[in-house]
Amino acid sequence: MPGGARAARRISPNLALDQLVAERQARGERITHLGFGESRLPVFPPLAERLAAGASRNAYGPVAGDPGVRAAVAGYFARRGLETDPAQVIVAPGSKALLLALQLVEPGDVFLPAPCWVTYQPQATLAGKRAFGVPVPAHCGGVPEPGALRTAVRAARAAGHHPRLVVLTLPDNPTGTLAPPRTVREVCAVAEEEDLLVVSDEIYRDILHESAPPFLSPAEVVPERTIVVTGLSKSLALGGWRIGVARFPAGPAGERLCADVASVASEVWSTLAGPMQAVAEYAFAEPPELLERLRRDAHLHGAVAGAVHDIVIAAGAECRQPTGGFYVYPDFGPVRDRLAGKGIVDGESLQRHLIEESGIAVLAGVHFGDAPDALRFRAATSMLYGRTRDEQRAAQEAEKPLELPHIADSLAAIRRGFTALTAG
Amino acid sequence: MPGGARAARRISPNLALDQLVAERQARGERITHLGFGESRLPVFPPLAERLAAGASRNAYGPVAGDPGVRAAVAGYFARRGLETDPAQVIVAPGSKALLLALQLVEPGDVFLPAPCWVTYQPQATLAGKRAFGVPVPAHCGGVPEPGALRTAVRAARAAGHHPRLVVLTLPDNPTGTLAPPRTVREVCAVAEEEDLLVVSDEIYRDILHESAPPFLSPAEVVPERTIVVTGLSKSLALGGWRIGVARFPAGPAGERLCADVASVASEVWSTLAGPMQAVAEYAFAEPPELLERLRRDAHLHGAVAGAVHDIVIAAGAECRQPTGGFYVYPDFGPVRDRLAGKGIVDGESLQRHLIEESGIAVLAGVHFGDAPDALRFRAATSMLYGRTRDEQRAAQEAEKPLELPHIADSLAAIRRGFTALTAG
Secondary structure, eight states: SOOOOOOOOOOOHHHHHHHHHHHHTTTTTTEEOOOOOOOOOOOOHEEEEEEEHHOOOOOOOOTTTOHHHHHHHHHHHHTTTTTOOGGGGGSSEEEEHHHHHHHHHHHHHHEEEESOOTTTHHHHHHTTTEEEEHHHHHHHSSSSSHHHHHHHHHHHHHHHHOOOEEESSSOOOTTTTOOOHHOOOOOOOHHTTTTTTEEEETTTTOBBTTOOOOOHHHHHSGGGEEEEEEEEETTSGGEEEOOOOEOOOSSSSHHHHHHHHHHHHHHTTTTTHHHHHHHHHHHHHHOHHHHHHHHHHHHHHHHHHHHHHHHHHHTTOOOOOOTTTTTEBBGGGGGGGHHHTTTOOSSSHHHHHHHHOOOEEEGGHHHHHGOOOOEEEEEEEGGGGGGSSSHHHHHHHHHHGGSSHHHHHHHHHHHHHHHHOOOO | OSSSSOOOOOOOOOHHHHHHHHHHHTTTTTEEOOOOOOOOOOHHHHHHHHHHHHOOSSSSOOOOOHHHHHHHHHEEEEEEETOGGGGEEEEEEHHHHHHHOOOOOHHHHEEESSSSOOOOOHHHHHTTTEEEEEEEOSSSSSSSOHHHHHHHHHHHTTOOOOOOEEEEEOOTHHHHHOOOHHHHHHHHHHHHHHEEEEEEEETTTTTBBBTTTOOOOHHHHHHGGGEEEESSTTTHHHHHHHHOOEEEESSHHHHHHHHHHHHHHHHEEEEEEEEHHHHEEEHHHHOOOHHHHHHHHHHHHHHHHHHHHHHHHHTOOOOOOOOOOTTEBBBBBGGHHHHHHHTTTTHHHHHHHHHHOEEEOEEEGGGGGGGOOOEOOOOOOOOGGGGGGGHHHHHHHHGGGGGGGHHHHHHHHHHHHHHHHHHH
């Protein structure tokens, strides 16, 4: 095909790693896969029933979603202290699509926590924006350190850029921590001072561990400038079903932004698939059996993330205690000298060593916008629940999931790997 | 929400009209809805079975689609004379998403038939491109008149633009016609001369009427520079399920373009929902019962489009004989003087008059990039198959669908409306 020579773009590094691991496993290699942010659990059966029942929804329907699903989502937010009109809601094939649409319609540059989810920065580039990473505080990820954010915004403005958006992830991917209310308020105060919109990515909101601080959404603090996005991929293990949601501010400016995103939606994805809208209508209504499923799954996520946290600490890393989601984000900086003797000098060589020497797949911090030389990576602990549906179901139902043989075995392999990593 | 004042973007005009009509119908108004390009037919039951069986596909899976669905799509193209490796295929939530991704990754400006589908031009704008409309020939829509395309490309280049893409729609929306092989070859020759990539939108390919010329894809003529997009929204009445496909050229440059689109996919929509991939794997394999369904539906589409064509001709319009899809695109220019006496002077006033005076919803040509003063519109005849599933099923099964009372009644209402429109 004619055209100038140009390097191919890469696919998102987390999806690329997942494909690589699947290929190696298919060749018979034994890999402990901590590299992909997916909750490997079965579909909750009532969701499958709604999907099947939604088959007759084959007409295009409204771009933003049918009235029923938008009302259900509005109720979901209202139960969390955010009164919401269904007109403030758009459903879409994943929150990714909504995040991109937001970036396409709102001019100005974007400020991200460093580290942060792999997709924010490439989306900013696709939308023709500059993205600025601001380091997270020591006590949590998912938010830029507030003072550093203020400094970075002012410096960017002085340099001729146009700061407009700040993205928060509550709870966070990749650090697995939830910013406490005080920190959220401080970041919101900076957003207010500097006239930034806040994009609050709350896709892990319904996976809080017992150790989590109270959840405070920026939409409670600066409602007129906060857009919340969420979805069912994480809390209900429906990544492959692609169901996302955005909630826009009330009032004329919020209505305009919502209409702008709907406009982009109409040109890019038309609408969320009708059967998926039927699923979302059920899930966001949160019937008791679903809440019970969420409660049990959150218990599992917390137990396994906590166990991996303890392992990396024992191996000599520093690591924030996970409080939400299903990740840990250790820092092997304290044992840098020992690792250097094995040729491990940065995140990439650490990632490579772990998969080659111990068959442990993780994603280096550099892929999340962290410093390349940082000896940090994300371990997605949600991949440990089992290879088969039976194992996964047993994990969901267990009061003490760490005692299940298949989980205990995986944890033992991880313990061996990290012990070997930092052994003298 | 703070930020500069700015008019909200519009949603795609066809989706907006569909919502308007639905609201008016909900208020009890009787509207003959010819304004929306949707095949109002029930889901073919085996497709619903595949959807339900696909519920367990809740993992993200590969960005471009699972091997099974990509192989099925490759087979679909191979049966149409286009040998295809599964690696040349990407599935996505609708062909819209793929068309946008293509525009995002391939630099340069885009040439469109005028009139053309409402979404190409806004997507070009979203991707930061200039879009140039080139009038279609007298004998068919969906392709720029080849000589005019050459002239327009050269003029654009001389003016400092960067011509790179030409979009063809085979068969066409909005004209409901299929460009014959000679015309396709002529356009491909211009693409070759001027080094343009051809985006061949073949989403109506499996809805050909008995009157259609042979189908020739640009991918058969200039394979190294043609990207084909298609989907199940039209032929299988699955607009609300959002299943689209792209086929990239073989060879290194095609592989690079395919990888680029997969990269964008990974940042915007991750993958086509797993249950929808199960549906697509079945549909693109084209088992005999599905081919029989497609054959019967194509018969229905052709019969009703032909009947509406005859009505507008009898009312004094010029109109190409429909040969594919489910549209007619009449031109009331020959009765311009008579319409002027009723205040109808352009496409918009014609559209408004028809819905206000006769309760007939159509979409004016200007929304498709046609001249604003042209007395042309698109009538989507696929909306006439019935209000209920039973009526729709009867239409699908009828050897003589025009004789069904509900279809005959709708056609009579349309005849009355157009007769009144052009009456002295």
